[in-house]
Amino acid sequence: MSLSAYDIAEISLKANPLFAPKHQKAKELESKGWRVWYATMFGQAFIDALDGENEHHHSEALEWHWESRQAFLHDRRPEYFAYFPIWARGNMKTTLGRALTVCDAAISTSAGIGGYALVPAGTKAKGRGTAISIEQMLHSPKLKEYYPALSKVKRNPQGMSKGWTADFLYTEAGYVFHFIGLDEGVAGTNILDIRPTLISPDDIDDREDSPVISESRFHTFTHAVLPTRQQNTLVYFAQNLISRFSCMYRIHNQQVRVLTNRKPTQPIPAVRNLVTEQKTVGGIVKDIVVSGKPTWKIWTLERVQDEIDTYGLDAFLRECQHEVEQDRKGLVLQAWNDSVHVISRSEFAKIYGTREIPQRWSKYVFNDWARTKTQYHANVAGTVTVSSQNSQLPGCVFVFNPLSFNAGTAPEDVAEKVLTGITPTVKVSGRDFTWKELIKTTLQKSNLESIVSATDLIERRRSLLARVMPALVSPILKAQNYAIFRASHERTDVLKVYRTIFGLPFRGTNPGADGGVDTLNLLMRVDYSEPHPFRKDEKGHANFFLVVEDGENGLPSPYRAAMKPDELHGEDLFRYQMANWRYRDPYLTVKGEHEGELLKMSDDFGNGLMMLFYDNVVSAAPLSYKERLETVIPDKYQYEKLLAESPHEKGLTQEQEMAFQFQLARAKQKVKPTVRQWDAFGNEVGKEYDEEE
Numbered sequence: 001m002s003l004s005a006y007d008i009a010e011i012s013l014k015a016n017p018l019f020a021p022k023h024q025k026a027k028e029l030e031s032k033g034w035r036v037w038y039a040t041m042f043g044q045a046f047i048d049a050l051d052g053e054n055e056h057h058h059s060e061a062l063e064w065h066w067e068s069r070q071a072f073l074h075d076r077r078p079e080y081f082a083y084f085p086i087w088a089r090g091n092m093k094t095t096l097g098r099a100l101t102v103c104d105a106a107i108s109t110s111a112g113i114g115g116y117a118l119v120p121a122g123t124k125a126k127g128r129g130t131a132i133s134i135e136q137m138l139h140s141p142k143l144k145e146y147y148p149a150l151s152k153v154k155r156n157p158q159g160m161s162k163g164w165t166a167d168f169l170y171t172e173a174g175y176v177f178h179f180i181g182l183d184e185g186v187a188g189t190n191i192l193d194i195r196p197t198l199i200s201p202d203d204i205d206d207r208e209d210s211p212v213i214s215e216s217r218f219h220t221f222t223h224a225v226l227p228t229r230q231q232n233t234l235v236y237f238a239q240n241l242i243s244r245f246s247c248m249y250r251i252h253n254q255q256v257r258v259l260t261n262r263k264p265t266q267p268i269p270a271v272r273n274l275v276t277e278q279k280t281v282g283g284i285v286k287d288i289v290v291s292g293k294p295t296w297k298i299w300t301l302e303r304v305q306d307e308i309d310t311y312g313l314d315a316f317l318r319e320c321q322h323e324v325e326q327d328r329k330g331l332v333l334q335a336w337n338d339s340v341h342v343i344s345r346s347e348f349a350k351i352y353g354t355r356e357i358p359q360r361w362s363k364y365v366f367n368d369w370a371r372t373k374t375q376y377h378a379n380v381a382g383t384v385t386v387s388s389q390n391s392q393l394p395g396c397v398f399v400f401n402p403l404s405f406n407a408g409t410a411p412e413d414v415a416e417k418v419l420t421g422i423t424p425t426v427k428v429s430g431r432d433f434t435w436k437e438l439i440k441t442t443l444q445k446s447n448l449e450s451i452v453s454a455t456d457l458i459e460r461r462r463s464l465l466a467r468v469m470p471a472l473v474s475p476i477l478k479a480q481n482y483a484i485f486r487a488s489h490e491r492t493d494v495l496k497v498y499r500t501i502f503g504l505p506f507r508g509t510n511p512g513a514d515g516g517v518d519t520l521n522l523l524m525r526v527d528y529s530e531p532h533p534f535r536k537d538e539k540g541h542a543n544f545f546l547v548v549e550d551g552e553n554g555l556p557s558p559y560r561a562a563m564k565p566d567e568l569h570g571e572d573l574f575r576y577q578m579a580n581w582r583y584r585d586p587y588l589t590v591k592g593e594h595e596g597e598l599l600k601m602s603d604d605f606g607n608g609l610m611m612l613f614y615d616n617v618v619s620a621a622p623l624s625y626k627e628r629l630e631t632v633i634p635d636k637y638q639y640e641k642l643l644a645e646s647p648h649e650k651g652l653t654q655e656q657e658m659a660f661q662f663q664l665a666r667a668k669q670k671v672k673p674t675v676r677q678w679d680a681f682g683n684e685v686g687k688e689y690d691e692e693e
Contacts, residue, residue, distance in 0.1 A: 030107055033066075034062055034103075035047055037107075038062065038103070040142060041099075041140070041142050049092070051296070052297045053293075053297065057268050058096060060263075061085050062099075064083045066103070068234050069234065070107070072232040072234075073108070078234075079263075080263035081234060082262035082263070083234075084237050084248070084252060084262055084265050085237075085238055086240060086241060086248065086322065088268065088269060088270035088299075088320035089240060089320050091268070091270065094203070094238055096238075097200050097236055098130065098134055100236055101117050101119065101134060101198060101236075102134060102137050104117060104197070104234070105117065105173070106146070106150065109147065109149065109173035113174075114173070114174030114194060116175070116178065116194050116195065117177050118200070118225070118228060119134075119180070119200050120181070121180070121181055121182070121201075121202055121203055122183065123181040123182070123206075124167070124180070124183065126181065130202055131166060132166075149173035150171050150175060152173075166179075176194070178196075182221060195233070196229060196230070197230065197232055197234070198235075199225065199233060199235045199236075200236045201221070201225070201236075201237050202238045202239070205217065205246035205248060214247070218247045237262075242319075243318075243324050255565075267322040269320065269321040270296070270316075271289075271293060271299075271320075271321070272295060274289070274291075276313060287308055287312075287313040289308065304316075307320065330583050331581065332517060332581040332583060332603075333524060333578055333579075333606070334521055335526055337526055337540065339540075340540040340542055341546060342548055342559075343546070344547070344548060344551065344555055344556045345549060346554035347534040347556075348398070348545075348547050350534070351534060357383070358391075361385045361386065361387065362483045363383055363482045364384045364482075364485075364486075364612050364618050365381065365384075365506075366381060366382055367380070367381040367414065367418070367488065367498075368487070368604045368605070369487060371407065371408065373404070373405065373407040373566065374407075374566050376600075377603075379404065379604075380405070380608055381403045381608070382608060383401050383421060384397065384400075384609070384618055385397075385398050386618060386619060396545065397544045399609075400421070402571050402605060403570060404568075404573045411494045412497065415501070416436060416439065419435045419502065420434070420435050420436075426472055428472065462500075462501050466501045469503050470501075470502070484507075484612070485498075485505050485507065486506065486507055486612060487506040488509075489508030490508070491508075511610040511615075512614065514610075515615075516610035516611075516613035520609055520610075520613055523543050525542065527540070546574060548571040549571070559575055578606070581598075581602050581603050582598075582599050625671065628671045629664065633667050634663065637659055639660055
């Protein structure tokens with residue numbers, strides 16, 4: 001049987017008398033459980049300060065560590081290897097983390113086994129603050145009494161110190177404390193073939209971090225820190241959510257599958273059911289705490305009020321209530337709200353009578369091309385439409401069929417998916433084909449097997465499709481009122497395939513650095529005082545919606561925040577990118593501050609929308625000539641109303657018919673019979689005539 005590095009180290013450490021406990025009473029103390037141990041080491045006040053009324057998160061964390069370490073020390077496997085104390089700022093998570101680290105050293109060395117606590121911080125300076133606190137705890141009278149070797153430096157046979165610095169404590173008990181900053185790397189985390197037995201990250205996320213810096217720290221944490229673990233390593237991750245890009249936020253919300261063997265916990269806010277209201281006190285506007293229940297016995301509502309008065313309600317909500325979703329700093333689409341702007345096809349159908357886009361509505365298609373499919377970029381496409389002027393909710397913008405494609409997808413595959421979104425089938429010679437079937441049938445009719453060259457085969461395939469597809473596609477686009485197709489301007493080869501092979505009239509478009517963003521923000525604005533257009537029992541009136549497939553009860557499926565962006569596709573990726581498209585953080589140069597630059601990440605669907613909205617080409621389909629006549633005729637003379645009042649089973653009375661024809665003749669004198677439309681390139685895309693045409 002082969003032994004692991006841990007097994008070898010454990011055997012050698014057990015054989016070394018330096019690691020034997022100096023006092024038997026340490027073992028006796030540990031036998032009384034973690035509460036007695038912590039009360040003895042840090043005072044009864046430490047234990048008395050834990051938890052709140054009906055809240056036991058402090059005790060749960062200490063008990064998790066005690067039981068888990070004891071399991072390892074007695075050759076058992078603990079149930080959970082990690083714990084996340086996501087508690088309010090100032091609610092003891094760091095204090096407990098430092099005490100827990102000292103406890104780990106004490107009970108490990110008492111068992112005759114050394115250990116190694118790796119304590120990462122966001123910066124080396126922060127790590128040294130933790131180092132100073134733990135060093136002071138190691139020199140406390142009680143710890144010296146029970147575990148004297150922990151306060152002494154490890155020395156070699158020649159009497160030379162093995163290390164006791166501001167960042168590194170090598171104790172005579174055989175336990176190592178190593179304090180590092182993620183900004184300087186984690187080299188050297190392997191002492192005497194012992195890897196960390198406790199990893200206790202403390203404040204590795206910074207409140208001023210940009211998504212780029214956060215990503216760098218996340219990479220260091222997951223690729224350099226966590227892989228240093230061994231089979232008996234525990235992780236106590238003391239960190240608040242802080243922002244939607246922090247390491248803790250991404251891991252806790254399962255956007256990344258890291259530390260999945262953790263004990264299930266939820267963020268503990270400083271106050272449950274917090275209610276505040278704005279008041280003017282002594283001429284100063286304040287946010288006053290009206291009600292709520294603190295989760296920690298030390299914090300009363302008066303203390304909560306002091307915190308809010310000191311650093312403001314917004315910071316309190318983020319730091320103490322974990323409401324990081326409300327922090328919209330740097331977002332491109334400030335008004336986007338997934339719970340408002342996303343509706344199901346069933347909800348759409350209740351208003352417009354169809355689950356698909358009504359035929360007469362104007363439709364606009366975009367494609368933002370990319371070769372890759374990563375967490376930052378994807379090849380995407382989608383359709384935008386606007387409810388017509390004669391509809392129940394006129395002028396609303398809808399996104400249908402958002403598509404995303406895997407890395408290396410050919411333009412032919414994109415074209416097929418776009419066509420399927422326009423119409424699932426096409427009739428050829430009296431038979432209905434899906435577009436995939438039609439393409440396959442067309443190519444099977446030719447002797448392509450004899451072509452050896454890959455280049456020649458591709459050209460031959462495209463030539464065959466070019467003879468068939470455009471002639472079929474063009475009348476469908478006209479009948480369905482597809483007005484404009486826009487795509488990435490730099491990929492002329494892809495545009496050529498779309499146009500010449502498939503008859504999809506995509507035009508290369510460059511909306512500029514931020515063209516259309518202001519229009520999108522205006523369209524997405526929400527009036528929370530008005531009813532939701534598709535949910536009368538909810539508040540939130542908007543004019544921009546993503547239409548998705550039905551979830552439970554005909555409503556949209558919940559937003560999949562727990563998925564990594566590179567695993568999301570279609571409507572899920574659209575929802576993620578709308579909520580995470582960001583500006584670059586402002587930065588200073590010799591010419592002053594630069595701001596307003598869009599980050600090239602999670603921007604694909606946003607770029608596609610920019611192509612359509614930068615020049616205001618998207619508009620509602622105008623009323624037809626017949627519909628415009630109806631708007632001029634008085635209500636009591638509308639044909640349908642007269643018909644409903646007619647005593648005949650079918651048709652109008654002679655008197656009703658004369659009245660209607662008189663009103664119709666008057667309406668024709670007021671309404672011009674012809675409407676013409678042009679697209680952004682000056683091409684005529686629509687023409688409507690009177691009923692005699």
